[in-house]
Amino acid sequence: MILGKSMSLERKRKRDCEPVLSSCKRLAPQPRLDERRVAARSWGNQRLEEADPEFHTIMNKEKKRQFFGIELIASENFVCRAVMEALGSHLTNKYSEGMPGARYYRGNHFIDQIETLCQERALAAFSLDSEKWGVNVQPYSCTSANLAVCTGLLLPGDRIMGLDSPSGGHRSHGWYMPGGKKVSAASIFFESFPYKVKPQTGYIDYDKLEEKALDYRPKILICGGSSYPRELDYVRFKQIADRCGAVLMCDMANISGLVAAEECASPFDYCDIVTSTTHKSLRGPRGGIIFYRKGAKSRKQGMCFGNGDCSSQYDFEEKINFAVFPSFQGGPHTNRIAALSIALKQVATPEYKAYMQQVKRNAQALASALLRRKCKLVTGGTDNHLLLWDVTTLGLTGKCFEKVCEMCQITLNKTAIFGDNGAISLGGVRIGTPAMTSRGCSESDFETIADFLYRAAQITSAVQRDQGKLQKQFLKCLYNNKDVVDLRNRVEAFAAQFAMPGFDS
Template structure:
């Protein structure tokens, strides 16, 4: 169960076309069910999410997305996962640089599994990382960090995840990639990187303020991280057209669907 792509989620968390066609592997090989934004605010509707999760009873509840400009309430996700008996997983691919610099809330305090790419805000080589809990199960602020509410015993993710990566899905590692990732993580631990991420957030907020002054419609009215979601439907534009225009001006952004519109083919917004 993951955030609906038109709400800012990633297709890899499950995605059906409006006509019911299964698009992503998560929906083709597994049964997926989305949660969505509050259409009035553009924020995740946690009450509706909890209601759906208790009905659907997912085995995995996913937080993290592709174009959600606000903070994630990981503590609330933990409560919901515990209530419905789900493993709580965070895909922090977009915000991992902010998490590493402690410039946004961290999923590690609450989630069972955390995944990330290494080539976005971390500024590293193309690739990914998987973190998972191991050892004795524990509690966090009174909550049991376990998918079945049982805080006794040991976590059993390690063998399953390692086997799923190799030999199930991947071949041999590339040593040049491992070296590049090591350099990246060393840079991330420096004061210079933290200052860089602070400036990235300031830049995003400055751009949001400038667009809002020009009466542009931003989903949620701003940003807490490094990205903005601009709703172009009020201007009569499509994300595909605007993306091409910006490309001609040497500005890189990408078209994206906006919640509430049938935007799978011709999305009505752009992510900056």
Template sequence: MTSFKDMEFTGLVPLKDHDPEMFDLIEQEKSRQWRSLELIASENFTSKAVMECLGSPLTNKYSEGLPHARYYGGNEVIDQVEELCQKRALAAYGLDPEKWGVNVQPYSGSPANFAVYTALLRPHDRIMGLDLPSGGHLTHGFYTYSKKEGTRKAVSATSVYFESLPYRVNPETGYIDYEQLDRDAGLFKPALIIAGGSAYPRDWDYAKFREIADANGALLMMDMAHISGLVATGEQKSPFEYCDVVTTTTHKSLRGPRAGMIFFRKDERGFENRINQAVFPALQGGPHEHQIAAVATQLKEVATPEFKVYSQQVKKNAKALADKLASLGYTIASGGTENHLVLWDLKPQNITGSKYEKACDAVCITLNKNCVPGDRSAVTPGGVRIGAPALTTRKMVESDFEQIAEFLHEVLQAALKIQEKSGPKIKDFAAALETDPELQSIKERVNKFATSFPMPGFDVETMKYQDPNGPPASS
């Protein structure tokens, strides 16, 4: 029997040889990203430099605790990595390190939010966040009610451990109903009010939020996950003047890796120790230092003039898309957009967002079903959410987004024809998509259009699958 010492060392074998099956799946995903139109508002294409950090030996290291106060040894380099990320994070948003601190260890945005709640609230404290059907996020608190079962269900952990009362957008205008928020906060007396959402196409009135919070003795938090890149470049209002705590993801409009950050005021309330201890040891284990390094690397890019121009173009492209769809006779929630996303109300066309999402998938356009103003349930949303960050990263400009709007129009018209034949059931509708010749024609043109633009993060010429029409069926 071969001894362990004599066994072949496998730690330097590339993935292609070590695990051909996984290598092939990754190559298929590269192909999909390259030949598709990525319009999911929460997605983006990060850089090769960020990916190099994610695939670095930093993934090997345990580093529980904070820089210079770790529970393991061997963190002298890791401490420098994390401190560099903290420094760049504060600089990205123009924050005075004497007045603001930041924890860069959250694995993503949802853990970041829950760490804030754990740090600053007691179980069953009251919170108010934007309602999910109005464009809020699950971590801001959400309940559903089943008439059949006669029960209320807390959908997110936020609503399991805290009492949440949502505020909403005005169903006619699509803008946040600040009067409702003011009135309900006066009755509910929340301990925390949360600004921010995942599907709100307008900017935020932080001064109004602060006024309402102060009138009711509430803390004010902003979850700027979607617009963090736009905030960093001054293309959206800054929440830092008014808020006590600001959380964010790092991969959406910021264009970094998937991770999270928590910014907190440094004052007599002691947020720093409470939030740091909530992240670890209360909720997380060892921080993912390869992620933290990748965030730091992206924050260096965020500070460049080029990223400012990128953020400006994101807004221009979202507006161009919204304007083109409106010119084609479609209904855009709130009448347009001020940021990176567009909410398209499909109720006038009598098709659900779920069906339209599947029709877009059939032609290599990715977007997501989403509630629009007037919807009551997130299960059967009446529209779709469309975002500009990812394709702007691929160097697309206003005229390209107008062409995308034309593709979206063609897909909708084809989907309506299919729905007439398939009937109301989404299962029958989805089956009919697979053989529709009109959708196949649109798909070929989408693939040709998408592959004419550069692809960040990896070299197309070295991909296993370089056919714009995708990998062979047998792959």
């Protein structure tokens, strides 16, 4: 009874308060429509320097570093203003999971046009017949593109072969460390067996590769690399792939610009699948791309692949597209695809071909200048846009030399190389010419850059001689080092002469 009476009183209290509560709701101030619009406009239209001054300051520091520095990392480049505008556009707002004409969300009819145009331009940039080649422009990177190919065509535990990382290959080709630790997803989910270069020459050992491939029987044979300065023998790769029944895949991430400009041999004449980044020498936004054969196989190509496929039609398209989405990725970055489409339009022009010719000339000029200074280059030179400098002959480590260069506003990267006796050394640095060529540098400018690099090597040698190679003590002696300061001032004065694509100096 007491409980029932209590509940009755509570209901009565609520009933008596309802008019008051209703009145309070009516009296509560509600923002007018125009006020809400003003608030949305205020939040949505603030410029970066207003919305986040702290972050804006950091970004400006990076902008200054790029302008006053010499960029020699072979896998970096500068995009044009139009590419930047597309990357920072309203296209970032849209979800577009799926392929053109088959999206998971509505409202993608214009997005379909953008991606379809990008696909058409990608094929045109490399002079490919759309009846014989297809392309997926959605991968977020070439690493994810490579793994998507393996996932689409193989089962877990199937075998792949790629160039060993210390030989110039990329970790996404299945690299694992000498002790057996698996580094990349490709080596974790698939069985990988690397092939290598000849330690004495730095060139790929095709005879040893063929011997190992026939014994190992990979289902995918990967050619291409991250830091290999010479032309690839695609004819030999194709012969080996056919003999062991493998799909032949090329990762042309570093040389794709040269391929598009017909300044090096094309993997499309011999490979079944070709992957690439979309930045680097292509000068597009950061991302990946996959080309794959489609349609009928020629009589010669109608043989069985290592996976037992003996059909007369290529079946890569559905498998690769499914591996990219939904297996690996969510919605593609439509702003990046639009930016890529803009870059690919430029790739198909005579001006771009002239640019890539200059990239090669600059690389050869830099190689010649270093050789005249008695520097040792892996393979003795270069056929493309990059070169490998073995700094161990100067008594240096790649790590110490790279740091001195960075302190002097020169960016390049250390890399492992094979010594003459086959031992792996961290005494190499990789140097590329695309970025500074984009800023307008020519052969004579790279003669000057060679002077800067050699001076940085002398500084590194002097500091190592005085302080040893221990990183902590070595770095401590670089700060306020007058030789470092002097070289940095020279580098900054040199770099400031050249325009920076994409933004005002």
